[in-house]
Amino acid sequence: MRTAIATSDYHVSGETFINRHIAHLFGGDTVVIAGRTNGDDPYGKPVFTRRQKLGAVDLAILPFHATRNRLLHGTSRLPFGTGYRALAEFLHAQKVEVILAEFGTQALAVAPIANDLGIPCFSYFRGTDASKHLRSRRICRAYRLMMPRLAGIVSVSQFLLDNLASVGVTHPNAHVIPSGVDVRRFAPGTKRPLSCLAVGRFVEKKAPLTTLRSFVEATAQRPEARLDFIGDGPLLSEAQSLAQELGAAGRVTFHDAQPHDFVRDRLETTQFFLQHSVTAADGNTEGLPTAIQEAMAAGCITVSTRHAGIPEAIEEGETGFLVEERDASGFTAAISRAMDISDKPAMATRARAVAETRFDNGRLIGTLEDAIRDTVAGRL
Known part of the structure; x- marks a missing residue:
């Protein structure tokens, strides 16, 4: 089924789920x-870029269409004029049968033209689009107006x-399908005892300073324990300074942002995966972190928080340990408990089994395809 994937930026190497x-x-x-493209197209796909420089005629009619679209659709970001015609021609020439918008905010831009052309449109909600943006x-008004224009939604x-429903945004054809992980590429290797890993941007939502402090406190009597951070962001320099201040610089390594293969190789030999996710001040949350799914596939014991979809993946005491958001002392204790369990390989094996059963992206892509096919065929 010929599908147009609508995304904000193409190609972004870190957006493994979209890619x-x-x-x-x-x-x-x-x-x-x-929306934009950096010119990199590793998959050799036909690409349409929505955000083009406007010509004189489109600039003249912009105020009318912006006002009209805000009234009818709750957003002014829809294609119009030359851009509308070019996108319609692209979809027709490419014989597109269905549109999948990655993130709800992208669906806002393409759902109306999909309706005009009679193409079923689906939206995949992943995190910020169903937390901070609400x-x-x-x-919220734009999402509510959009729902009847969508053939279905996926989260x-x-x-x-539940976040979307709390502001009146619901759809009768809604599905929960995690992004998943390639369980054939992310697999357990020989684990380094007391090795810990944290992966992600150094931003408020990931609470890297809490992760660092808790690791240092939990391993005060375990000098052989090590923590690797992979990622960059505005809190990186503060975290590096804190490691020095805590006297842990020799036990904590900051790798900055790294390719996906580097992350995979680290997970393969890491025993504990640490992620203290929290709701940021602006409302931004996780959806269900891909990094946690990858860690489980690699047989890591996860220590994390009861945040967003994480409790839907981690079973307390069976595949990992969870504490409340911003409970720093609880997080420290959870790391200690994880390191103290007598049969770590058994917990790692259970985590891997859950990943194979629930987060195999090969199966999950099949589930998504079935949901789209059944909807288009009128079976849902």
């Missing part, structure tokens, strides 16, 4: 609708669907 759909959905029979009454966690 996987571009490469593999319906056997790779896909094209791309991008602080905006304008976006990486039930948590995000």
